[in-house]
Amino acid sequence: MTRPRSSLISLAETPWYHVVNRCVRRAFLCGQDAATGSNFDHRRGWIETRIRELASVFTIDLAAYAVMSNHYHAVLRVDAARAQALGDDEVLRRWTQLFTGPLLVQRYLGGALLGEAERLKVAEFAALYRQRLTDVSWFMRVLNETIARQANAEDGCTGRFWEGRFKSQALLDEQALLAAMAYVDLNPIRAGMAQSLEDSAHTSIAARLAELQGRAFEPVRAPVAAPALPALPPEAAGEAAPTPRPPCPSLRSEQELSALPEAPLMPFDPTSCFAQAVPFGLEEYLDLVDTMGRVVHPSKRGAIPASTPRLLSRLGMDAEAFIASADHFFKDFASAVGTPAKLIELAAHRQQRCLRGLAAAKRVFEAKAA
Numbered sequence: 432m433t434r435p436r437s438s439l440i441s442l443a444e445t446p447w448y449h450v451v452n453r454c455v456r457r458a459f460l461c462g463q464d465a466a467t468g469s470n471f472d473h474r475r476g477w478i479e480t481r482i483r484e485l486a487s488v489f490t491i492d493l494a495a496y497a498v499m500s501n502h503y504h505a506v507l508r509v510d511a512a513r514a515q516a517l518g519d520d521e522v523l524r525r526w527t528q529l530f531t532g533p534l535l536v537q538r539y540l541g542g543a544l545l546g547e548a549e550r551l552k553v554a555e556f557a558a559l560y561r562q563r564l565t566d567v568s569w570f571m572r573v574l575n576e577t578i579a580r581q582a583n584a585e586d587g588c589t590g591r592f593w594e595g596r597f598k599s600q601a602l603l604d605e606q607a608l609l610a611a612m613a614y615v616d617l618n619p620i621r622a623g624m625a626q627s628l629e630d631s632a633h634t635s636i637a638a639r640l641a642e643l644q645g646r647a648f649e650p651v652r653a654p655v656a657a658p659a660l661p662a663l664p665p666e667a668a669g670e671a672a673p674t675p676r677p678p679c680p681s682l683r684s685e686q687e688l689s690a691l692p693e694a695p696l697m698p699f700d701p702t703s704c705f706a707q708a709v710p711f712g713l714e715e716y717l718d719l720v721d722t723m724g725r726v727v728h729p730s731k732r733g734a735i736p737a738s739t740p741r742l743l744s745r746l747g748m749d750a751e752a753f754i755a756s757a758d759h760f761f762k763d764f765a766s767a768v769g770t771p772a773k774l775i776e777l778a779a780h781r782q783q784r785c786l787r788g789l790a791a792a793k794r795v796f797e798a799k800a801a
Contacts, residue, residue: 453595480693485574494709497616585654
């Protein structure tokens with residue numbers, strides 16, 4: 432049964448989410464187009480850069496991402512506490528980096544003298560925008576719309592670029608977070624697009640390895656679309672004038688959006704004491720992903736390690752089932768991923784009899800008895 436987005440993304444359940452979106456008809460609109468022979472690999476750089484730019488505005492942190500030829504994945508953490516700690520002025524400043532905002536907000540930020548009623552209205556806008564800064568749907572909306580706008584301008588066409596809004600999975604515990612991050616980081620390896628983690632372009636794992644080698648992230652900017660030539664007035668074409676549409680919230684131009692700074696990736700913290708960090712050690716995570724990468728590559732099948740990687744042992748996960756899940760992680764689970772106990776708890780909270788993925792959770796997240 433279809434459930435409303437508000438029940439699928441609930442910060443009361445977890446701040447961690449795995450999101451994915453695909454190009455319309457799953458066409459290779461961000462890679463090599465077999466039909467036209469055109470190559471659109473540069474759009475993968477657009478998406479990677481825009482994700483990191485938006486993370487500097489929203490209070491949504493970026494743990495992992497992978498931009499493929501016809502879809503992208505991201506693992507996000509919503510930091511509601513950070514949004515609540517922001518002052519009204521900072522909230523308004525952040526939001527108006529993306530949207531022009533109402534004239535009243537523009538006047539307030541410009542230092543105009545406002546009356547009491549106007550200041551109260553500005554405070555209402557600030558409360559609304561503070562909530563949006565923690566909203567995954569708004570994050571994805573801005574990401575998808577800006578990329579679609581630039582791609583359509585490049586192709587000289589109109590119409591849908593993305594298959595839909597996006598799909599999401601709630602990550603209920605550390606085991607689910609680890610599985611989702613590894614699944615995302617290994618996407619190019621599993622698809623045969625890269626031979627190693629370092630060669631996995633437009634992924635968070637490649638960006639982290641580059642940072643360890645002292646190489647900073649290099650943004651890929653979309654070209655600023657030239658303004659379209661004005662069309663003939665309807666009267667000149669012998670047509671009736673169309674009914675004017677109400678104005679939509681005005682998104683900033685690409686030139687303005689490209690000035691946003693890129694947020695860094697979330698740090699790792701093996702002590703799990705820092706809430707704004709991934710609760711694993713970076714070294715043990717890289718070791719795990721490297722081991723999995725040698726096993727899941729379609730043309731370089733390695734051997735499943737005889738000894739369980741340290742990170743899997745600490746989380747009580749079965750190595751063989753965890754590695755096997757890399758091929759069908761997204762299909763095995765529905766709107767939530769977690770240990771069997773967490774899935775049962777969430778099903779009871781949602782007043783559902785069960786959640787899809789319970790059998791997979793037992794295979795992947797519970798180590799086999801020796």
